[in-house]
Amino acid sequence: MKRKLTSVLVAACLTVVMTGCGSLGASGSATTENEATESKATENEGNETEASGEGASIVLKYAELNPAEHPMAQGGTKFAELVNEKSNGRIKVELYFNATLGDEKSSMQGVQIGTIDMFRANTNNMGDYNCKIMNALALPYVFTDLEHLHTTLKGEIGQELLDAVQTSGTQMVALGYLEEGPRNMFFTEKAVTTLADLKGLKVRVPETELMIKTMEALGANPTPISYAELYTSLQTGVVDGAENAVTGYVTNSFNEVAPYYVKDAHTFGPGLIVISEKVWDTMSAEDQAILQEAAGEAQDYVYEITEELEEEYYKLLEEKGTEVLEVEDIEKWRDAVKEVYSLYGQEIEDLVTRIQAK
Known part of the structure; x- marks a missing residue:
């Protein structure tokens, strides 16, 4: 590109x-x-x-x-x-x-x-x-x-x-x-690099069925919260983490309260x-x-x-001391969410096939 x-x-x-x-x-x-x-x-x-x-x-x-x-x-x-x-x-x-x-x-x-x-x-x-x-x-x-x-x-x-x-x-x-x-996860207290690390953690998601199902498939505890309330929710421990592209993570200053940024790239959205x-x-x-x-x-x-x-x-995060992490064994993450595809019917699966053929 x-x-x-x-x-x-x-x-x-x-x-x-x-x-x-x-x-x-x-x-x-x-x-x-x-x-x-x-x-x-x-x-x-x-x-x-x-x-x-x-x-x-x-x-x-x-x-x-x-x-x-x-x-x-x-x-x-x-x-x-x-x-x-x-x-x-x-x-x-x-x-x-x-x-x-x-x-x-x-x-x-x-x-x-x-x-x-x-x-x-x-x-x-x-x-x-x-x-x-x-x-x-x-x-x-x-x-x-x-x-x-x-x-x-x-x-x-x-x-x-x-x-x-x-x-x-x-x-x-x-x-x-x-x-x-890509949208990635970030956390307040814990470096998450495996599905075992993620299991049971309260992760803020948008109030949408698709994102809730995705986080459930990965083993997290999805917690729908208004975007406007996210910073405070991270700061006060209402949730353990959330997910967003690095641009949203930085411009909304989430790195101040959730300094572990995990490059899992679970969706683009x-x-x-x-x-x-x-x-x-x-x-x-x-x-x-x-x-x-x-x-x-x-x-x-x-x-x-x-x-x-x-x-x-990413350079700015490095300067600020944010931990930017790579996930271990990304194929396990991909496999874990395959069940989400089947929830939305044959029309969606056919469209996904067309997208991935490009």
């Missing part, structure tokens, strides 16, 4: 990481801004991107769970800039980071009913919203590396799954993907830019095309910056 990222961008990202994270979120309708949202916007630095052109005829609130320097959030920022550019300022995307207007579950529900316009969702929970086929992307060990993921999502399979979000009755429309590196179907149906075909084109370009942007950012974050 070829990657290029200016040292200025990397340095800027790391500066923000080392000096602390903002506190942001999302809300609202496609045209108005309520007082509660205005209050949050003034409290949180970096809430609006360069896409804040005056005189926009359409204003879309876009929710993101992570801080602004996270690659997924940078993808949202790039998406907003591209939409503004391609629409000549007619469409304004306002970004709200750090789950200001709610956790993942409430944000998804908000998009469904139209109280939140857009959200950067996770593919690993789309199955819980009636799009079961999307589970294929978040199954454990289905992708070999980031390039394999990117190639799949930019091709026929990726488009089929985007289409399935709307046709399966989620009340959402998927515009495109945002990718990051790409992000998904979704828009409320109620909002989508009010837009012209031209404006819909602008959003889809911008999402595709934002996906490419995040893919380009992710690998170098990961390298920089």
